[in-house]
Amino acid sequence: MATTTKKAPAKAASKTTTKKASGNTAGKIERSEFHEFFVDELKDIYWAEKHLVKALPKMKKAATSTELAAAFEKHTQETQTHIDTLEQVFGLLDEKPAAKKCDAMAGLLEEANSIIEDTDAGTMIRDAGLILAAQKVEHYEIATYGTLKVFAENLDRSDVAELLGQTLENEKATDVALTEIAVSAINAEAAAE
Numbered sequence: 001m002a003t004t005t006k007k008a009p010a011k012a013a014s015k016t017t018t019k020k021a022s023g024n025t026a027g028k029i030e031r032s033e034f035h036e037f038f039v040d041e042l043k044d045i046y047w048a049e050k051h052l053v054k055a056l057p058k059m060k061k062a063a064t065s066t067e068l069a070a071a072f073e074k075h076t077q078e079t080q081t082h083i084d085t086l087e088q089v090f091g092l093l094d095e096k097p098a099a100k101k102c103d104a105m106a107g108l109l110e111e112a113n114s115i116i117e118d119t120d121a122g123t124m125i126r127d128a129g130l131i132l133a134a135q136k137v138e139h140y141e142i143a144t145y146g147t148l149k150v151f152a153e154n155l156d157r158s159d160v161a162e163l164l165g166q167t168l169e170n171e172k173a174t175d176v177a178l179t180e181i182a183v184s185a186i187n188a189e190a191a192a193e
Helices: 004-013 033-062 066-091 103-118 125-156 158-193
Strands: 017-020 028-031
Touching: 033 066, 033 103, 033 125, 066 125, 066 158, 103 125, 125 158
Parallel strands: none
Antiparallel strands: 017 028
């Protein structure tokens, strides 16, 4: 074990490089192992957003309530903005935007598809299920953006943290809007079906 302990710091040190960063007032940023981990997680949420923007129109089409369909339409547009924001974040970090498969989002979107397949069209039960699926996605995104914002702060990248914070607040607002739609009528109507 002593050999492993001695190798780990050397490995971490070998991944540390210093690169010139455009737009950074210090002129240089440290490309530490933590920075690389942060970028890897940005790639994960980038994949998630790019796949969500494709899934939301299907959820809109499956919705019975016009209010829920409109919420999915609005969130499709917001998700495109999230993608654009992530591309801006990659640019600020002097990184090329790249996606890495997000197993969590893949599973959540598969669950949404299952809800559509397992419920009858034109029912409030389907709408309740769609809201459930959408809120699971929102909670995943809230957790991810909240953590990434803190990571950016710890990397002294307030510019990146601010952008991630804006997306975080939007995700929270979407979650609240979905709750309001569910509570206003859909859950009660679904229970009565």
